[in-house]
Amino acid sequence: MDYQLSEEHLLFQETVRQFVEREIAPRAAEIDATDRFPRDIFERMAELGLLGIPFEEEYGGAGGDYLSLLIALEEIARASGTVAIILDAHTSLCCEPLYLFGSEEQKKRYLLPLATGAKLGAFGLTEPGAGSDAGAIRTRAVRDGDGWVLNGEKTFITNGSLADVLVVTAKTDPEKGTHGISAFIVEKDTPGFHVVRDEKKMGLKGSVTSQLSFEDCRVPAENLLGEENEGFRQVLVTLDAGRLAISAMAVGLAQGALDKAAAYAKERVQFHQPIARFEAIQWMIADMATEIEAARLMIYRAAWLKGQGRRFTKEAAMAKLFSTEVSERACYKAIQIHGGYGYMQEYAVERMYRDQRLCAIGEGTNEIQRLVIARHVLGA
Numbered sequence: 001m002d003y004q005l006s007e008e009h010l011l012f013q014e015t016v017r018q019f020v021e022r023e024i025a026p027r028a029a030e031i032d033a034t035d036r037f038p039r040d041i042f043e044r045m046a047e048l049g050l051l052g053i054p055f056e057e058e059y060g061g062a063g064g065d066y067l068s069l070l071i072a073l074e075e076i077a078r079a080s081g082t083v084a085i086i087l088d089a090h091t092s093l094c095c096e097p098l099y100l101f102g103s104e105e106q107k108k109r110y111l112l113p114l115a116t117g118a119k120l121g122a123f124g125l126t127e128p129g130a131g132s133d134a135g136a137i138r139t140r141a142v143r144d145g146d147g148w149v150l151n152g153e154k155t156f157i158t159n160g161s162l163a164d165v166l167v168v169t170a171k172t173d174p175e176k177g178t179h180g181i182s183a184f185i186v187e188k189d190t191p192g193f194h195v196v197r198d199e200k201k202m203g204l205k206g207s208v209t210s211q212l213s214f215e216d217c218r219v220p221a222e223n224l225l226g227e228e229n230e231g232f233r234q235v236l237v238t239l240d241a242g243r244l245a246i247s248a249m250a251v252g253l254a255q256g257a258l259d260k261a262a263a264y265a266k267e268r269v270q271f272h273q274p275i276a277r278f279e280a281i282q283w284m285i286a287d288m289a290t291e292i293e294a295a296r297l298m299i300y301r302a303a304w305l306k307g308q309g310r311r312f313t314k315e316a317a318m319a320k321l322f323s324t325e326v327s328e329r330a331c332y333k334a335i336q337i338h339g340g341y342g343y344m345q346e347y348a349v350e351r352m353y354r355d356q357r358l359c360a361i362g363e364g365t366n367e368i369q370r371l372v373i374a375r376h377v378l379g380a
Contacts, residue, residue: 003297005071012068016075019048025079031206032082032351037162038206041083046117051091055099059107060115066241067303070248074296077252078259081355082206084249085362089158090114092245094121097167097183097238101226110165110185122163124154124186124212125235131156132368134169134235135178139214141170146221148172148184150192150214158362160210161195164188168214169231181231185223192217203354240313241306242363243320247299250320250327250359251292257327257334257352258288264338264347275337284333292330295323314376321369324359331356 005013023044031038045051053069055061062068069091077084098111113119130136139152150170154160166186173180186193196211226234262285265276275281298319305312331353335342342349360366374380 003300009068009071012064013071013075015048016050016072019044020075020079024076024083028080028082029345029348029351031080033205033345035205037086037208038083042086042120043117045083045087050087051117052095052111052115053091055095055111055115059099060112065303066244066306067300070244070299070303073245073248074252074255077249078256081249081253081352081358082204084252085158085204085207085358088242088245088249089123090121092242093123093158093238094163094165094167096241097123097225097234098185100237101183101230101234102185103222105222106185106225114165119164120159120162122157122159122166123238124157124160124166124168126156127153128155132365135181135232137169137171137181139168139170140174141172141182141184143172143221144218147218148221148224150184150186150217150219152214153196154212154214155210156199157210157212159208160212161198162208166212167225169235172231173229176229178232180229181235182228183225183231183234184219185225186214186217186219190217190219202357203351204358236313239363240316243316243369244299244302244306244312246359246363247295247302247316247319247323250323250356251295251299253352253356253359254288254292254295254323254327254330257331257349257356258285258292260347260349260352261285261288261334261337264341268339281337284337288330288333291326295319295326298322314373317364317369317372317376320363321366321373324356324366327356327359 049062050072052061053064054066057063073084073088095111095114114121125134127137141148141150168184168186169181171180172182192215194213196213199209201209265281266274268275302312302315302319305315334349335353338347338349341347
């Protein structure tokens, strides 16, 4: 077993890290304070090929693997959870299903401009009455001549109001339950597609999270993604990969919090010595470092399984469950090490604590992850 990243991965990691330190880290607090989508940073990531990392060059990608995407997400999240979640939703939730299930024509028409950054993508699954129970969606798609007509609502959609292209799920045969769901490609200027509002959130400020509606929204028949009534299976496959992406983001936030806490502990003097010399602080730092490394290895193993074409549903759920709860503990301890200063917006750990909270909810709550894991262990 080889637990080392390849030289290619290490070089890529260093390239992303330098970009983050140069262009994202100095802007992270500003993005959070202004709650504005960092369009210029998105464009710079596009120039570096970060928006289509795991896709072939013929589709506008960088020709990398999924592990490379996870490495990029971790490095970005160390500085800004906001920029990481934008990349996560764009690549792992919108581009990935287009890549896996799209026709050659759909890939050339939609995936290529998304992967190159000419367009921004989003994934429309969650609804006001369908969160963890994704099979309970009520959005309908009815075949009408040479097209499909969509009616319904979607909520909590990352990148939603700004997205140029969305992958949207809808019931095409309600009598079949989860076997009657299909996925469609919807462009933002399609008549009948409306942005209801952008939500105000606890964290990840600058990332747009939207409520959307479809009122007699007509899309061409060729915008059906994959086969009719295969949408729920596509969702499950997409979420497996998405869970690894949000896990990498969680580890990045945790690592960023550890970095800040360790630096502060060496500088902060109490009782005539740096607090890093106190055993209580050292134990918190040790716990944070140990759990973060364990979470990272769980993510890498699941990514290896994905790269081998093997099933990784259980491993993705485990990685997501563990890494997101590690992230919460790490950010909590980082604030505790900072003391009163950690509660102030002047210090990055306050923002990191708010940003990490979404990780245990998005791409399936951690309660759902426990259910997925238990079913695999019990053979249910």
